[in-house]
Amino acid sequence: MNIIVTGGAGFIGGNFMHYMVSKYSNDKIICIDCLTYAGNMETLSPLENKKNYKFIKEDIRNRDNIYKIFEEEKPDIIVNFAAESHVDRSVENPSIFLETNIIGTSVLLDACKKYGIKRFHQVSTDEVYGDLPLDRKDLFFVEDTPLHTSSPYSSSKAAADLLTLAYHRTFKLPVTISRCSNNYGPYHFPEKLIPLIISRALNNEELPVYGKGENIRDWLYVEDHCVAIDLIIRNGKVGEIYNIGGHNEKTNLEVVKTILKELGKSDSLIKFVQDRPGHDLRYAINPEKIQKELAWIPQYNFETGIKKTIKWYLENKTWWEHIVSGEYKNYFNKMYSYRM
Ligand code: NAD
Ligand code: DAU
Numbered sequence: 001m002n003i004i005v006t007g008g009a010g011f012i013g014g015n016f017m018h019y020m021v022s023k024y025s026n027d028k029i030i031c032i033d034c035l036t037y038a039g040n041m042e043t044l045s046p047l048e049n050k051k052n053y054k055f056i057k058e059d060i061r062n063r064d065n066i067y068k069i070f071e072e073e074k075p076d077i078i079v080n081f082a083a084e085s086h087v088d089r090s091v092e093n094p095s096i097f098l099e100t101n102i103i104g105t106s107v108l109l110d111a112c113k114k115y116g117i118k119r120f121h122q123v124s125t126d127e128v129y130g131d132l133p134l135d136r137k138d139l140f141f142v143e144d145t146p147l148h149t150s151s152p153y154s155s156s157k158a159a160a161d162l163l164t165l166a167y168h169r170t171f172k173l174p175v176t177i178s179r180c181s182n183n184y185g186p187y188h189f190p191e192k193l194i195p196l197i198i199s200r201a202l203n204n205e206e207l208p209v210y211g212k213g214e215n216i217r218d219w220l221y222v223e224d225h226c227v228a229i230d231l232i233i234r235n236g237k238v239g240e241i242y243n244i245g246g247h248n249e250k251t252n253l254e255v256v257k258t259i260l261k262e263l264g265k266s267d268s269l270i271k272f273v274q275d276r277p278g279h280d281l282r283y284a285i286n287p288e289k290i291q292k293e294l295a296w297i298p299q300y301n302f303e304t305g306i307k308k309t310i311k312w313y314l315e316n317k318t319w320w321e322h323i324v325s326g327e328y329k330n331y332f333n334k335m336y337s338y339r340m
Contacts, residue, residue: 007082013123043319061104066107079229121232126182128161131280143243150280161179185308219305220298223300224300
């Protein structure tokens, strides 16, 4: 099979590329990525000599070029990871989120409709459900929880989900959607909480925690997400949505303190800073559907996953040091100057 993975030079797409290229030597795994600030060829460099790997630098918004790629590569399956993915950036500048996450997805859906495919899989997020209260631990997101987005990012992802479902209903396009909770693991860009804390703690820099650090996220080790998507594209039912999560709810403060303990660093590095506008309180996934229908079981809990992640950041310093020593410095100064 020919499988196109969009956004494969990013965090989760990059991990998915590694997973698929090593697992399916008889399939051709083609990455399409336009290499925004979040796309990194160093993430894909270990795959360069693999026969079943191909990289195409392209923007999913470029209709003509995406159609040409479909003509040439004749993909069977498309897995769409390509997106602007950082909530804080969407608060600063929503428009690129609408362009990539909505228009880009619509170009891919049109290409699938025009050329015919076996499956279009949209990688979505639990953020489309909005948030849950901190004091109702009995509540979880299920697949038919109403969409109730908070940020320009999550709104653009919800729009893409609705478009995807519309192409299924109207044009009978064989689609599936997955909505996963917060991922962490190797190749995670250090603007997101966990890699930001690890990289800054290792440099003994202040660690910005929004508000009181009470917000809760449901953390999943990225490899477990990759396994789930692989199961969905092969065995998932067309037209269906699957929630993915492993019941690893932690407050942000718990996450930061766990990392500091693992690294042998002091809690005094923590600095409580101005909160994110519209900050979602709690995410929590009910993963029963994917567990029952596709026999998906996560291999890692937060304790084992965070140890593995920290080990990776310690052993792969050049990967993240190239990022934090470059343009990223300007980003950090701009985004955090009014907060800290
Ligand atoms: P990321 O920001 O690390 O990577 C996004 C990738 O998409 C980058 O390589 C970037 O260059 C590429 N890209 C952006 N715009 C593009 C365009 N117009 N054309 C082609 N490529 C483009 O994101 P991530 O954290 O790996 O998330 C991947 C997907 O998973 C996103 O769709 C996101 O909404 C979803 N998701 C993320 C998480 C999480 O915790 N990170 C959880 C659930 C769902
Ligand atoms: O739930 C899935 C979503 O998880 C994905 O759809 C998004 O693409 C992904 O970025 C992630 O969104 P979050 O906003 O939850 O992730 P982030 O790492 O930005 O923040 C995690 C929590 O940590 C959140 O409550 C905000 C807080 N935070 C974040 C940063 C960057 C801080 O306290 N300090 C920080 O400096």
